[in-house]
Amino acid sequence: MERIGILTGGGDCPGLNAVIRAAVRTALLADWEVIGFRNGWRGIIENEFEILDSRAVSGILPKGGTILGTSRTNPYKSPKGVEKIKDTFREHNLIGLIAIGGEDTLGAANKLSKEGLPVVGVPKTIDNDLNCTDYTFGFDTALNVAMECIDRLHSTAESHNRVMVVEIMGRHAGWIALEAGLAGGADVILIPEVPVDIDEVCSLIKKRHSRGKTFSIVAVAEGAQLNHQDVKMEEKLDQFGHVRLGGIGNTLGEMIEKKTGFETRVTVLGHIQRGGSPTAFDRVLGTRFGVKAVELIKAKKFGRMASLQGNKIIDVPLEDAVGVLKTVPKDYYDMAKVFFG
Ligand code: F6P
Numbered sequence: 001m002e003r004i005g006i007l008t009g010g011g012d013c014p015g016l017n018a019v020i021r022a023a024v025r026t027a028l029l030a031d032w033e034v035i036g037f038r039n040g041w042r043g044i045i046e047n048e049f050e051i052l053d054s055r056a057v058s059g060i061l062p063k064g065g066t067i068l069g070t071s072r073t074n075p076y077k078s079p080k081g082v083e084k085i086k087d088t089f090r091e092h093n094l095i096g097l098i099a100i101g102g103e104d105t106l107g108a109a110n111k112l113s114k115e116g117l118p119v120v121g122v123p124k125t126i127d128n129d130l131n132c133t134d135y136t137f138g139f140d141t142a143l144n145v146a147m148e149c150i151d152r153l154h155s156t157a158e159s160h161n162r163v164m165v166v167e168i169m170g171r172h173a174g175w176i177a178l179e180a181g182l183a184g185g186a187d188v189i190l191i192p193e194v195p196v197d198i199d200e201v202c203s204l205i206k207k208r209h210s211r212g213k214t215f216s217i218v219a220v221a222e223g224a225q226l227n228h229q230d231v232k233m234e235e236k237l238d239q240f241g242h243v244r245l246g247g248i249g250n251t252l253g254e255m256i257e258k259k260t261g262f263e264t265r266v267t268v269l270g271h272i273q274r275g276g277s278p279t280a281f282d283r284v285l286g287t288r289f290g291v292k293a294v295e296l297i298k299a300k301k302f303g304r305m306a307s308l309q310g311n312k313i314i315d316v317p318l319e320d321a322v323g324v325l326k327t328v329p330k331d332y333y334d335m336a337k338v339f340f341g
Pocket residue numbers: 011102125126127169170171222244245274
């Protein structure tokens with residue numbers, strides 16, 4: 001019997017289980033066995049796995065997170081990581097591996113495929129910052145959560161005549177903050193791609209209040225800069241070299257209150273955006289990606305990634321998808337400015 005492996009790496013994301021289920025169901029139809037590796041690259045390095053049969057993936061479609069667990073392990077930073085992965089491939093006689101992840105996980109998948117391992121990728125991240133796909137699954141769910149939170153903040157902001165700062169996830173790209181801000185009618189949006197001066201933010205808020213408005217909503221991506229500086233939670237780097245972001249909301253809130261005199265409150269959405277059940281869009285996208293990933297292995301199209309372009313699922317070289325992030329274009333941010341202040 002032919003055997004393939006599957007793993008989920010990086011931050012978890014709504015829709016991961018939809019991909020796993022779809023890949024397993026498609027593989028079983030071809031009479032293949034599927035091995036699920038535990039906790040991202042760590043599982044294939046340590047050979048920690050479970051057999052995924054149809055019972056194992058039954059009922060998981062609406063579940064958030066990943067039934068396989070995940071980690072930010074980098075095979076290229078783990079002792080003998082790549083050698084151990086090759087051993088695991090040999091031990092199970094794997095004809096292919098599906099790596100589901102974002103820039104980091106798929107960056108490692110790309111390198112492993114260049115070393116001759118039969119790896120294909122599925123693009124995942126709530127940040128929507130992977131290149132060569134119009135959308136990653138997980139983004140739509142996070143976006144809708146953030147939008148609903150902005151809606152809720154409106155009523156309390158209005159009742160108390162306050163400025164509400166809402167900190168939204170997005171390490172290098174402001175897709176969630178920008179689109180949740182647009183959909184939720186935020187009055188100022190700050191994203192990592194476009195540095196904005198604090199005085200500019202305050203004058204937009206003052207301008208709005210001078211028109212008789214008594215409250216404002218400011219959406220800020222965690223990776224945005226304040227006066228050209230990152231706001232970090234801690235200096236320690238993970239295995240892919242990322243700092244832990246967070247805290248920009250509070251810093252910004254304090255500055256706004258001081259400079260405008262308007263009472264300000266801060267809400268940090270955090271992991272609420274990443275947890276919970278995926279939207280229909282993410283379930284369907286994850287499902288289509290999972291089917292495509294198995295088809296790629298069948299066709300021996302290794303080193304490729306499933307991708308959404310328009311309404312079509314196609315495949316692209318992993319190499320093109322990683323390396324450079326898909327950030328918010330300046331003209332999109334400029335369009336959103338119509339609604340600022
Ligand atoms: O990459 C997705 C993401 O949710 C980012 O938006 C965020 O900065 C990061 O993961 C948080 O990671 P962790 O859960 O490891 O703190």
